[in-house]
Amino acid sequence: MPLISMDDGIGLHVEADPENGKPSVLFLNALGADHTMWDEQMPAFREHFRVIRMDDRGHGQSEAPDMPYTIDRLGRDARAVLEAVDVESAHVVGLSKGGMTAAWLGANSPEHIEKLVIVSAAPHLAPRDVWEGRAKTARTEGGLHTLAEAAIGRWFTESFRAKNPEAIAKVRAMIMQTAPAGYAACCEALAEMDLRDDLALIPSPTLVLVGDSDPTSHPGKTREWVATIEGAQLQIIKQAAHLCNIEQAANFNKIALDFLLAN
């Protein structure tokens, strides 16, 4: 599929299943990831849904302008993708930065959202110097390599890393193909991001998921979502770090599908 052009001319890579009469699910990727981070979800979700996956700006096969990004910009991109593939409303599943973007959509475009699954995410990521430091590293020679090794340590438990070298190699390659300028600009967006005032505006049924061993969005941090989004549910996935959708794929799929398919 050719790139879909946003209102500022930036092209985004989108993989949308053909219209098949099923309800739609939009998947949103994490920092340093792309649409393939959801490969483990595809067979189970496609039984029930039309799947739309995208690489957000600066990631995967999308264009990576070296300019300031914001969570608002990423949210408007996701909304424009839904419009471009003729989806009036969809479930949205987002992990980490993708989860924050999903929450932005829930608060700012509720008419486009059926249900939200917010994974491994927090409404506010302090301290900001962590994100500014990562942006600086990304912009230096060899910086992405350093960031990829550190990310793998946060994204998977030690035991998963030891037993799954092929999965780890695939994730490392995914991170390494991220444009340094795109990674850096998304870090800067995360440094600025504060969704805490938006949470009460989200009317959609919301499921919050987090791995019990996630060092970034640990269960304590994610409780803020459920304290403020009306009716939101929290489920903690055991023996999983940040990318719980890969580390505990079968469990993740069951929990998320049970939620999305419930009346």
Ligand SMILES: O=C(O)CC1=CCC(=O)O1
């Ligand atoms: O990179 C990480 O470990 C955590 C993270 C923050 C935002 C995101 O998408 O991933």
